[in-house]
Structure formats: C-alpha cells, structure tokens
Amino acid sequence: xxxxxxxxxxxxxxxxxxxxxxxxxxxxxxxxxxxxxxxxxxxxxxxxxxxxxxxxxxxxxxxxxxxxxxxxxxxxxxxxxxxxxxxxxxxxxxxxxxxxxxxxxxxxxxxxxxxxxxxxxxxxxxxxxxxxxxxxxxxxxxxxxxxxxxxxxxxxxxxxxxxxxxxxxxxxxxxxxxxxxxxxxxxxxxxxxxxxxxxxxxxxxxxxxxxxxxxxxxxxxxxxxxxxxxxxxxxxxxxxxxxxxxxxxxxxxxxxxxxxxxxxxxxxxxxxxxxxxxxxxxxxxxxxxxxxxxxxxxxxxxxxxxxxxxxxxxxxxxxxxxxxxx
Amino acid sequence: xxxxxxxxxxxxxxxxxxxxxxxxxxxxxxxxxxxxxxxxxxxxxxxxxxxxxxxxxxxxxxxxxxxxxxxxxxxxxxxxxxxxxxxxxxxxxxxxxxxxxxxxxxxxxxxxxxxxxxxxxxxxxxxxxxxxxxxxxxxxxxxxxxxxxxxxxxxxxxxxxxxxxxxxxxxxxxxxxxxxxxxxxxxxxxxxxxxxxxxxxxxxxxxxxxxxxxxxxxxxxxxxxxxxxxxxxxxxxxxxxxxxxxxxxxxxxxxxxxxxxxxxxxxxxxxxxxxxxxxxxxxxxxxxxxxxxxxxxxxxxxxxxxxxxxxxxxxxxxxxxxxxxxxxxxxxxxxxxxxxxxx
Ligand SMILES: Cc1ncc(C[n+]2csc(CCOP(=O)(O)OP(=O)(O)O)c2C)c(N)n1
Ligand SMILES: [Mg+2]
Numbered sequence: 001x002x003x004x005x006x007x008x009x010x011x012x013x014x015x016x017x018x019x020x021x022x023x024x025x026x027x028x029x030x031x032x033x034x035x036x037x038x039x040x041x042x043x044x045x046x047x048x049x050x051x052x053x054x055x056x057x058x059x060x061x062x063x064x065x066x067x068x069x070x071x072x073x074x075x076x077x078x079x080x081x082x083x084x085x086x087x088x089x090x091x092x093x094x095x096x097x098x099x100x101x102x103x104x105x106x107x108x109x110x111x112x113x114x115x116x117x118x119x120x121x122x123x124x125x126x127x128x129x130x131x132x133x134x135x136x137x138x139x140x141x142x143x144x145x146x147x148x149x150x151x152x153x154x155x156x157x158x159x160x161x162x163x164x165x166x167x168x169x170x171x172x173x174x175x176x177x178x179x180x181x182x183x184x185x186x187x188x189x190x191x192x193x194x195x196x197x198x199x200x201x202x203x204x205x206x207x208x209x210x211x212x213x214x215x216x217x218x219x220x221x222x223x224x225x226x227x228x229x230x231x232x233x234x235x236x237x238x239x240x241x242x243x244x245x246x247x248x249x250x251x252x253x254x255x256x257x258x259x260x261x262x263x264x265x266x267x268x269x270x271x272x273x274x275x276x277x278x279x280x281x282x283x284x285x286x287x288x289x290x291x292x293x294x295x296x297x298x299x300x301x302x303x304x305x306x307x308x309x310x311x312x313x314x315x316x317x318x319x320x321x322x323x324x325x326x
Numbered sequence: 327x328x329x330x331x332x333x334x335x336x337x338x339x340x341x342x343x344x345x346x347x348x349x350x351x352x353x354x355x356x357x358x359x360x361x362x363x364x365x366x367x368x369x370x371x372x373x374x375x376x377x378x379x380x381x382x383x384x385x386x387x388x389x390x391x392x393x394x395x396x397x398x399x400x401x402x403x404x405x406x407x408x409x410x411x412x413x414x415x416x417x418x419x420x421x422x423x424x425x426x427x428x429x430x431x432x433x434x435x436x437x438x439x440x441x442x443x444x445x446x447x448x449x450x451x452x453x454x455x456x457x458x459x460x461x462x463x464x465x466x467x468x469x470x471x472x473x474x475x476x477x478x479x480x481x482x483x484x485x486x487x488x489x490x491x492x493x494x495x496x497x498x499x500x501x502x503x504x505x506x507x508x509x510x511x512x513x514x515x516x517x518x519x520x521x522x523x524x525x526x527x528x529x530x531x532x533x534x535x536x537x538x539x540x541x542x543x544x545x546x547x548x549x550x551x552x553x554x555x556x557x558x559x560x561x562x563x564x565x566x567x568x569x570x571x572x573x574x575x576x577x578x579x580x581x582x583x584x585x586x587x588x589x590x591x592x593x594x595x596x597x598x599x600x601x602x603x604x605x606x607x608x609x610x611x612x613x614x615x616x617x618x619x620x621x622x623x624x625x626x627x628x629x630x631x632x633x634x635x636x637x638x639x640x641x642x643x644x645x646x647x648x649x650x651x652x653x654x655x656x657x658x659x660x661x662x663x664x665x666x667x668x669x
Pocket of ligand 2: 476504510
C-alpha cells in the first residue's frame with residue numbers, strides 16, 4: 001500500500017518506523033523536541049529524543065562515541081554546512097574508527113541534514129558539500145530525490161552499520177509522491193532509472209533529478225529521448241547502471257548542483273572515462289554550478305546554478321556530436 | 327586611570343536617536359515581507375529588543391573601534407554610519423546594496439565604517455573578531471574590538487577557544503554576549519548549563535580567568551558603563567572581558583523558512599508560537615528598551631517630548647527613504663556573479 005506523502009514527511013515516517021523497530025535508535029539535534037507536545041518526544045520519550053545545544057562538534061562526536069558503544073544515533077543537523085564545524089568528526093573520526101580498530105568496532109549513525117537551498121540563503125547556507133565526503137572510505141552518502149526514496153534511504157541509513165550522511169534537498173521538502181506505507185528499505189548502491197530513454201543518459205541527484213526530468217520532457221518534444229538516472233547514494237556509487245545506460249545511449253550528461261571540481265559529476269565522469277569510454281560516441285558533458293560561492297541576489301543565484309535550459313542545451317550538444325560520429 | 331566623563335546631553339540624545347533608527351529600520355524590513363512579498367529572500371533576522379545593548383556598547387567606541395556581530399547584523403552598521411539605503415538595498419538583493427547583492431541580510435560588511443564583516447555560521451565570527459583584535463595589537467592601533475554574539479553561540483567551540491586565546495594573548499577585545507533568551511526556537515533554559523543552574527551566563531568568563539559581568543541589556547546606560555570599563559581595560563593592555571547583556575528579542579527569530587514559491591513572513595514570537603507563553607512575551611514587551619529610555623530621558627529633562635517626536639519622525643522619513651531607494655535599485659547583472667571569487 002502506498003500513500004501520497006511529502007518528501008519531508010516521508011523522512012519522518014522512516015525515522016518513526018525505525019525508532020519503533022529498534023530501541024537503540026536515538027534522535028537529537030538543535031531546535032527539536034522543544035515542548036512536551038513534540039510527536040517524536042511523545043512516542044519515544046525523553047531518553048531517546050533530545051534537544052541539543054548549538055554544538056556540532058559535540059553533537060557529532062557524541063554520536064560517534066554512542067555508536068561505538070551500542071546506540072544508533074540520528075543527529076539532526078538541519079543544514080549540511082553546519083557539519084563543517086565538526087569536520088574532524090565527520091571525516092577523520094566517524095569513518096576511521098572501525099578500520100583502525102581492525103574491524104572490532106562499528107559506527108552506526110546517521111548525520112541528517114538538508115542542503116542546496118537555492119532560495120536566497122547566500123554563501124554559507126546553500127552549498128552542496130557531498131563531494132568532500134565521497135572520497136572518504138568508511139562513510140556512506142545518501143541523497144534522495146523523491147518522497148519514496150526519502151523513506152527507503154532513511155530506513156537503510158538507520159539500519160546501516162556504518163556512518164551515513166543523509167542529505168535531503170531543501171527544495172524538494174514539499175514535493176509529493178507515492179510512498180510505500182509498509183516497511184520500505186532501499187539498498188544502498190542501487191541507482192534508479194527515473195526515466196527511460198534511448199538517445200542520451202543524464203545522471204543527476206537531488207533537486208537536479210527534478211530539473212533533469214523537466215529538461216527530458218522538453219527534449220522529447222524535440223525528438224530527443226533522454227534516460228535519467230539517479231544514483232541515490234554517492235557512496236557506495238552504482239557505476240554499473242550508468243555504464244549500462246551509456247552502452248545503450250552513447251552519450252552522457254552529468255548534472256550536479258555543486259561547483260564543477262567539487263561535484264559528484266566530476267567523479268562519475270572519471271569512472272566513466274575509465275570504464276565506459278568505449279560506449280561513448282561523444283565527450284561527456286558536465287552541467288554544474290559556476291565556480292563561485294552562492295550569491296544572495298536572485299538573478300545572480302539563478303545565473304550560477306544549473307537549470308533546465310542549461311541541461312537542455314548540454315544534452316543537445318552531446319546528441320549532435322554523437323550524431324556526427326555515427 | 328582616566329577620569330570617567332559623564333555622557334553629555336547631546337550624546338544621550340544621540341543614543342536615543344540611534345536606538346529609534348535601528349527600531350524603525352527593522353520595522354521597515356519586517357513590513358517589507360507584508361507590503362512587498364517576495365522582495366526579501368532567504369533568512370532575515372531582526373535586532374528589535376537589542377537596541378539598548380547595541381547602542382550602549384557602541385557609544386563607548388574610540389579610535390574607530392571595529393564592531394563585529396553575528397548574522398543578526400542590521401543595527402550595528404546603522405550606528406557606525408553606514409547608509410540605511412545601502413543596508414536595505416542589500417537586504418533586497420539589489421545592485422546598490424552594501425555588498426552589491428552578494429551577501430544579503432546575514433552577511434553585511436562595511437569595512438570603511440569599521441564593520442569588517444559577519445558570518446552566518448554560529449560562533450565562528452567570535453574567532454574573526456578575536457583576529458581583528460590581533461591586528462589591533464600587532465599594528466598597535468589602540469583599537470578595541472566590540473565582539474557581539476548570541477547566547478546560543480556560547481555553545482560553540484569557537485567561543486571557548488577564542489576567549490582562552492584572547493586571554494592568553496591579552497588581546498584588546500570586549501566580548502558582548504547578547505542574551506536574548508532564545509537561540510532560534512529554543513529557550514535558553516533548554517540548552518545552557520549556567521542558566522539551568524540559576525547562574526548568570528557571564529560565569530563562563532571564570533573559565534578563562536577574565537572579568538565577567540551581567541548587565542541589564544535593556545538599559546543603554548548600564549551597557550555603556552560595563553562596556554566602557556571593559557574597553558578601558560582592553561585598551562590599556564590588560565586583555566579581554568565578557569559582558570552578558572540580558573534583553574529579549576522582540577520579533578520571531580527570523581522570517582518563516584519556506585520553500586519557494588510559498589511566501590514567507592514573520593511568525594509570532596517563539597514564546598507564543600512554540601511555547602504558548604503569552605505572559606512572558608507581554609512582560610518582555612513592557613521592558614521594551616526604547617520607550618523606557620525615552621521616558622527616562624524626558625524625566626531627567628534631557629529630552630523634550632517635541633525633540634523625541636522629531637527624532638522619531640526623522641527616523642521614519644529616513645527609513646521610508648531607504649525602502650524607496652532599495653525598491654528603485656536594480657538587481658545586479660547576472661554575469662557579475664563570477665566577479666569576487668578571488669582578490
Ligand atoms: C554552526 C551553526 N549551527 C546552527 C545554525 C543555525 N542557527 C542559525 S541562528 C541560530 C540561533 C542562534 O542563537 P543565538 O546565538 O542566541 O543568537 P540570536 O539569534 O539569538 O541573536 C541557529 C542555531 C548555524 N547558523 N550555524
Ligand atoms: Mg539568542
């Protein structure tokens with residue numbers, strides 16, 4: 001059974017279900033469970049649901065310590081950049097402890113945060129910082145683009161025995177979709193084909209999936225049939241599904257809200273260059289943010305971020321070069 | 327020690343006028359959400375309720391002392407001499423804004439007026455302000471940095487690390503902890519160990535063996551006296567102090583966070599909206615620093631009612647002009663977005 005749910009709601013549903021399933025799951029963060037009326041607090045009690053002070057280093061470090069001693073903490077961090085205050089915990093503690101202990105300890109925790117808020121939040125609150133975490137062995141990263149994925153990936157994140165950074169896109173919060181009402185767990189490392197097509201492959205995550213699907217509609221009016229793939233997790237990364245698609249289409253456009261060299265797109269491009277180049281009939285094209293911080297003013301912000309038109313024109317240029325090589 | 331001069335009548339009137347200007351400015355920002363929906367994007371935070379602390383502290387400035395607050399930053403540059411037109415235009419994301427539309431409400435900067443910049447990340451600017459004090463010390467400028475930050479920010483490592491370093495290096499800085507009783511939606515009693523124990527937040531100074539005092543942040547003269555003592559100490563090479571100024575934020579933390587195109591406005595104050603504590607909010611309104619300072623000055627014969635009214639209508643006209651200026655200013659041209667990445 002599925003129910004229409006908002007993306008934001010679906011995340012909450014998964015957290016509730018998992019907390020019901022496993023009494024070791026605890027939730028804390030700033031500005032939550034402020035009053036007795038809080039639904040999570042009422043369901044799970046003060047021991048398991050807590051408000052935290054504005055102390056990311058402690059919030060995240062405490063989660064690491066709790067995880068290696070038997071809890072499964074979910075830390076609500078609200079905006080992904082706030083994690084940067086505790087960069088050490090994120091990059092050099094959580095993902096390292098299991099390895100350094102020779103496999104003796106595990107660090108099952110979820111750092112949950114929103115990202116990419118393209119709505120006038122300026123330079124420090126709108127960024128996409130997943131690339132920074134992608135190359136860190138031991139860390140997993142989930143970025144849902146639909147309500148159903150939001151639920152399934154959160155359930156998987158909580159059950160995972162490793163530190164998971166769960167990044168939900170702010171611009172998708174109110175988007176509705178059909179969400180399975182029963183237990184729903186999406187395994188990590190399995191990309192999802194969001195739209196099937198035969199002419200060109202578009203790979204995107206988060207809000208960019210929505211933009212890419214809109215671009216694909218525009219392109220289909222012009223006779224170009226694009227396939228849109230969402231990796232859903234960046235670590236582990238399902239390269240195989242992308243390669244298979246490229247074998248079918250011969251062209252690849254990578255759409256990423258991050259800046260070019262700090263994008264997942266750059267890493268995917270490198271993988272395809274090594275493992276899928278035979279299938280490519282045209283060079284790969286990246287549609288990313290321009291190399292700037294995010295400006296405040298609307299026209300500036302629009303200018304630096306990828307959008308439907310930029311995706312359409314990138315796809316067209318790839319398709320025309322594919323045609324030239326045929 | 328220099329003999330302490332009493333504030334002159336003109337200076338007191340100036341202080342009242344600055345408080346009124348800040349309030350009027352913030353009112354106009356807030357009204358913009360209603361009168362011109364969509365003009366202000368992102369997250370905007372107002373300083374209403376903080377006027378006595380801002381002005382009381384900055385009235386002690388000498389030698390072009392820099393001021394470095396948090397992201398709740400509109401009021402300070404107004405006092406330092408920045409044009410409200412430019413601040414409003416920045417908040418509206420316009421070309422004529424203080425930062426050309428690149429920064430917005432949370433990131434005002436005006437180095438020309440000794441306002442080097444702000445951060446939207448809690449607590450981090452405390453370290454920046456401490457760095458400004460290093461500059462003053464190394465260059466021997468005689469300046470004292472006024473570092474403002476919220477009660478919430480004192481839960482960040484940057485706060486503890488900076489205060490210890492400043493004490494060790496004897497940096498010329500005054501740390502002004504704006505205790506407005508809330509961090510975003512969270513009441514201080516839910517997150518501050520000192521508060522929960524019934525102790526003042528200025529107790530944190532003891533951890534660094536520096537002076538720490540708590541003052542009524544709704545009274546500009548009390549703030550003035552405490553900051554002046556701390557600034558003199560800092561200027562004479564004796565190092566930093568911590569001053570807790572207690573007041574109450576009178577508006578909600580910020581405009582409601584929404585996903586476009588859902589319109590955003592200021593909700594009711596968290597005391598009412600989240601906690602249902604109407605009496606708490608009503609009591610805070612009664613302690614509004616502006617009418618109280620006005621009444622005190624009139625009582626002392628410093629301010630005549632006619633002068634108070636003139637100050638108020640001048641502030642209204644000034645901020646109306648700022649709104650009109652900002653509305654008329656164009657947006658920056660998109661291609662400029664790549665301009666300021668590197669120096
Ligand atoms: C590192 C970090 N964590 C969380 C936030 C989100 N946040 C923005 S304002 C705020 C509250 C700050 O409270 P306080 O320091 O008391 O300042 P006030 O807003 O009351 O002036 C929070 C938690 C942030 N900006 N940075
Ligand atoms: Mg506060």
